[in-house]
Structures are given as C-alpha cells and as structure tokens.
Amino acid sequence: MQCDEYRELIAATPSGLSAGAAEHAAQCSACDAYRRSMQSLDQLISRALNIDIPELAMPELADIDGLSNVVSLPLRRVAAPVWLGLAASIAVVSVLAVRFLANDAVYPSLSEEIVAHLDHEPGALRVTTEAISAERLESVIGERARMDSNAGLISYARSCVINGHTVPHLVIQGESGPVTVLLLPDEMIDAAVPLEGEGIRGVILPVGNGSIAIIGERDEPLEVIEKRVVDSVQWKT
Amino acid sequence: MKTASAQAGRRKRFDRVVAVMHADMYRFATWLSRDPAIAEDVVQEAMLRAWKSLDALRDDSAAKQWLLTIVRRENARYFERKRLETVDIDNLTASQSAMLAETDDAQLDEVRKAIFRLDDDYREPLVLQVLMGYSTEEIADLMDIRQGAVLTRLHRARNKLKDVFESEELRNRD
Numbered sequence: 339m340q341c342d343e344y345r346e347l348i349a350a351t352p353s354g355l356s357a358g359a360a361e362h363a364a365q366c367s368a369c370d371a372y373r374r375s376m377q378s379l380d381q382l383i384s385r386a387l388n389i390d391i392p393e394l395a396m397p398e399l400a401d402i403d404g405l406s407n408v409v410s411l412p413l414r415r416v417a418a419p420v421w422l423g424l425a426a427s428i429a430v431v432s433v434l435a436v437r438f439l440a441n442d443a444v445y446p447s448l449s450e451e452i453v454a455h456l457d458h459e460p461g462a463l464r465v466t467t468e469a470i471s472a473e474r475l476e477s478v479i480g481e482r483a484r485m486d487s488n489a490g491l492i493s494y495a496r497s498c499v500i501n502g503h504t505v506p507h508l509v510i511q512g513e514s515g516p517v518t519v520l521l522l523p524d525e526m527i528d529a530a531v532p533l534e535g536e537g538i539r540g541v542i543l544p545v546g547n548g549s550i551a552i553i554g555e556r557d558e559p560l561e562v563i564e565k566r567v568v569d570s571v572q573w574k575t
Numbered sequence: 576m577k578t579a580s581a582q583a584g585r586r587k588r589f590d591r592v593v594a595v596m597h598a599d600m601y602r603f604a605t606w607l608s609r610d611p612a613i614a615e616d617v618v619q620e621a622m623l624r625a626w627k628s629l630d631a632l633r634d635d636s637a638a639k640q641w642l643l644t645i646v647r648r649e650n651a652r653y654f655e656r657k658r659l660e661t662v663d664i665d666n667l668t669a670s671q672s673a674m675l676a677e678t679d680d681a682q683l684d685e686v687r688k689a690i691f692r693l694d695d696d697y698r699e700p701l702v703l704q705v706l707m708g709y710s711t712e713e714i715a716d717l718m719d720i721r722q723g724a725v726l727t728r729l730h731r732a733r734n735k736l737k738d739v740f741e742s743e744e745l746r747n748r749d
Contacts, residue, residue, distance in 0.1 A: 376733065379686075380705060383736065386686045387690065389611075389687075391602065392611070394598070396597070464628075464631040537652040
C-alpha cells in the first residue's frame with residue numbers, strides 16, 4: 339500500500355484498520371504519525387459533536403386504532419386550501435360532492451380525502467424489497483381490475499373506503515420511498531387533478547370510466563410510475 | 576378499536592425503542608440543521624411520525640437507523656416548507672450562537688465551529704460516523720449514496736478539520 343492510499347483510508351476511517359493498512363503503518367513512521375494525529379483529531383471531533391442536550395419535551399401521542407389503522411391525530415397532511423388551488427389552475431373535476439369517511443369525517447373534495455387517507459395507513463409507509471403474492475393482489479383488485487406485472491414492485495395491498503366505495507389501495511416501491519396507488523374505477527374525471535400535502539405530491543389521472551390516484555414523496559419521479567401503472571391496469575366491466 | 580392493553584403495549588414499545596433515542600435524534604437533527612431550535616421542531620415531527628408508523632418497524636434492532644432516516648426526511652421537509660436560506664456564519668440566530676458558545680477549551684471551540692461550517696455533504700457522514708457510530712456501509716444505506724462516496728466525503732471532511740486542529744495546536748504551543 340502506498341502512503342497516499344493509506345492516508346486517504348485513515349482520513350475516512352481513522353479507527354478501522356485493514357491488515358494491509360496496519361502493515362504499512364508498521365513500516366512507515368510518517369504515516370503512523372499521521373494515523374495518530376487523525377485519531378487525536380477524531381477524539382476532539384467526538385467531543386465537539388457531543389453538544390449539551392436541553393430538556394426535551396415529548397409530543398402528545400394519541401391512541402392508534404390498530405384494527406382499521408385509522409389514526410386519531412388531527413389531519414396534518416392536507417395543505418389548505420387544496421381545492422381552491424385546484425379550481426384556480428386545473429380543469430374542473432366532474433364530481434364535486436361531499437365525501438365521507440367511515441369515521442364520519444367530511445371532506446369537500448376527492449383530492450382532500452385521498453391525501454388525508456394516507457395518514458390513516460401507516461403500514462403503507464413501509465420501505466421494503468418484499469413484494470406481495472399474486473394471490474394477495476388478486477384478492478384485493480380482482481373484482482374490479484386486472485393488473486399486469488409491469489407496474490413495479492407492489493409491497494402492500496388492501497381494500498379501503500374512498501368516497502363511500504371500496505377501492506384497492508396499493509403501494510409500489512419507488513426511488514425515494516413507497517408510492518401509494520389508489521384504483522378508483524367509479525370516479526370518472528375529465529382531466530388530471532394534482533394532489534399536494536406536507537412532503538408529498540401526486541395526481542389523480544383519468545383512466546377510462548374511472549381514475550387512478552398516485553402519490554409519493556415530493557422528490558419521487560412520479561411520471562415514470564404513472565405511465566407504468568396506467569399501462570398495466572385494465573378495468574373489469 | 577385497539578384494546579386498552581394493546582394501546583399500553585404499543586406505548587411501552589414506543590418508549591423502549593423510540594423514546595430512548597430522543598437525545599440522539601436531537602443531536603443528529605441539530606448537526607443536520609445547525610440550529611437547535613429547528614432541531615427541536617424536526618425531532619417533535621419525527622417522533623409523531625415514528626409513533627404513527629411504529630407498526631411498520633418490523634425489527635426493533637433496526638430502530639436507530641429507522642429513526643435517523645425519519646429525522647433526515649423531516650429535516651428536508653422542514654427546510655423545503657420554510658424555504659430557509661443557507662446558514663450565514665456571520666449572522667447566526669440566537670439558537671445557533673448558543674450552539675457555538677465558547678467553552679474553556681479554545682481548541683474544542685474552533686473544531687466545533689469548523690464542523691459547523693462544513694458543507695452538509697461532508698458534515699452529515701462525519702456526524703453519522705463519529706457521533707452515531709455507523710460504519711461507512713451503514714452510512715451509505717442511510718444517505719442512499721455509494722460507499723465510495725461516503726469514504727470520499729469523510730476523508731475530505733477530516734482534511735478540512737485537520738488544518739484547523741493543527742493551527743490551534745501551534746497556537747497553544749506558542
């Protein structure tokens with residue numbers, strides 16, 4: 339091992355020594371002195387980083403309903419007023435009715451209900467490389483849609499209620515994290531409707547006589563997933 | 576509805592796995608944001624998110640990495656929401672000044688300021704390695720970058736700090 343290579347390694351990991359690095363240090367007094375200097379520096383860095391901690395308050399933690407995964411915290415994700423922003427800049431959504439959740443919360447629009455729904459499904463936020471089985475997917479979507487395997491890695495599937503309809507709620511693993519896909523075969527819209535929430539963004543896309551909502555982390559390149567999902571879904575009539 | 580005992584069990588798990596990490600989460604958030612006041616807000620949000628998503632944590636031994644990932648994301652969301660400017664080292668807030676308050680050890684003070692001035696890309700892996708004890712492979716996973724990039728950033732971070740360390744040593748000898 340050369341001195342330059344040794345010093346780069348030591349500067350990156352002062353405490354970790356491979357056999358080759360240890361051998362070089364034993365033979366090169368200058369590099370050994372460099373190692374000791376870096377280790378002294380690291381002790382100082384460690385002390386510098388250990389800042390005093392003030393008294394930290396724990397936030398109030400409301401009970402969670404584990405059976406339905408409904409979170410009883412106040413809705414935090416909806417950026418108000420989403421529906422005003424939509425009306426100002428996007429084509430008119432064909433359905434503008436009052437929406438109800440199973441727990442009687444009221445939303446003025448489909449988009450608000452969809453964004454709020456994400457707060458009720460903490461299990462859908464899981465980052466994983468495990469796909470659900472084909473049987474599981476079929477049991478959730480089988481009555482209303484077909485989906486081929488090109489949509490991506492589907493890691494979550496359950497039936498949820500949106501606007502009084504039972505719909506498939508799926509999660510596809512994206513580049514930045516889990517991407518929620520809601521298949522809405524009963525929600526016909528004229529044009530795409532953007533979705534916004536804290537740290538998330540998405541869209542409801544018109545697909546035949548229904549629509550599909552796709553929401554991910556703000557930095558997720560959703561357009562790629564949108565195309566794959568729309569191309570992979572066929573409604574069953 | 577979850578039974579009272581199930582809720583209590585969940586809360587115990589949270590206390591055992593998450594609440595014990597409160598101080599580490601705060602220190603990490605402070606060095607990410609370079610502002611203790613912001614760090615408190617970020618950690619509060621991270622705690623709430625961890626509470627809501629606790630069932631998604633399958634392996635308690637992975638809790639620390641899971642929580643620090645949540646803190647990273649909350650920090651990024653905070654800065655995105657507030658559209659904060661980058662830190663102006665000559666115009667610190669009261670809370671940032673408190674973080675860099677002088678101690679009896681001038682060398683420690685200078686190294687702390689030098690760490691504060693490091694770019695985010697260099698400061699974060701250094702904090703994860705030295706303060707949180709992560710390996711370069713674990714840091715690469717957490718930051719979603721290659722291990723080679725982690726090694727390069729650590730090496731550059733330390734070389735920047737080494738100059739400060741050595742000049743302080745010379746001053747102390749004089």
